[in-house]
């Protein structure tokens with residue numbers, strides 16, 4: 001996937017809402033255009049209504065086309081980012097950042113303390129996205145990905161404490 005510096009593009013604000021059955025075929029299309037080893041439509045369907053899952057879609061007016069999605073999981077005090085992608089025609093407008101921020105806020109609301117994720121070493125766009133949201137590299141998994149085989153970098157972020165909460169919250173995201 002692409003990387004390196006990119007020209008600044010006008011920002012857009014999307015409507016974010018939980019994913020629904022009617023979104024799934026569009027999500028599968030975006031997934032296919034984003035990954036060499038894509039999730040199936042059925043994989044997305046299995047996440048609908050699953051309590052630990054945070055599964056959000058971004059919609060753009062006027063026709064509310066599905067422009068991207070984010071999937072995260074919370075298990076006790078750990079969070080994991082499983083997937084984030086944006087339709088190629090909507091990239092560079094701040095959308096992934098908006099979705100990631102929303103997922104992190106929801107993880108924090110669930111009292112997640114640490115978020116983790118895994119990212120292909122060559123995926124400089126995604127690595128720049130995560131860096132912009134405060135994730136730092138903590139390890140590497142050799143030959144973690146298929147098609148093509150490649151190492152994964154493991155990233156971690158500590159989540160902020162809600163005012164008056166009295167706890168530290170961290171976050172970690174994985175397997176993206």
Ligand SMILES: CC(C)(COP(=O)(O)OP(=O)(O)OC[C@H]1O[C@@H](n2cnc3c(N)ncnc32)[C@H](O)[C@@H]1OP(=O)(O)O)[C@@H](O)C(=O)NCCC(=O)NCCS
Pocket residue numbers: 001002003004005006034035083084085086087090091092093094095096097098118119120123124125126128129130132176
């Ligand atoms: C990675 C991806 C989700 C980014 O989506 P996007 O909507 O274009 O990202 P945003 O516009 O919200 O960018 C947010 C930040 O990410 C970084 N970034 C995103 N794309 C970048 C690129 N191509 N080059 C450099 N930095 C990039 C920038 O730091 C940007 O911050 P900025 O506001 O200072 O520009 C998108 O390229 C994509 O869907 N890729 C294919 C799927 C994928 O690789 N998912 C991640 C799996 S781990």
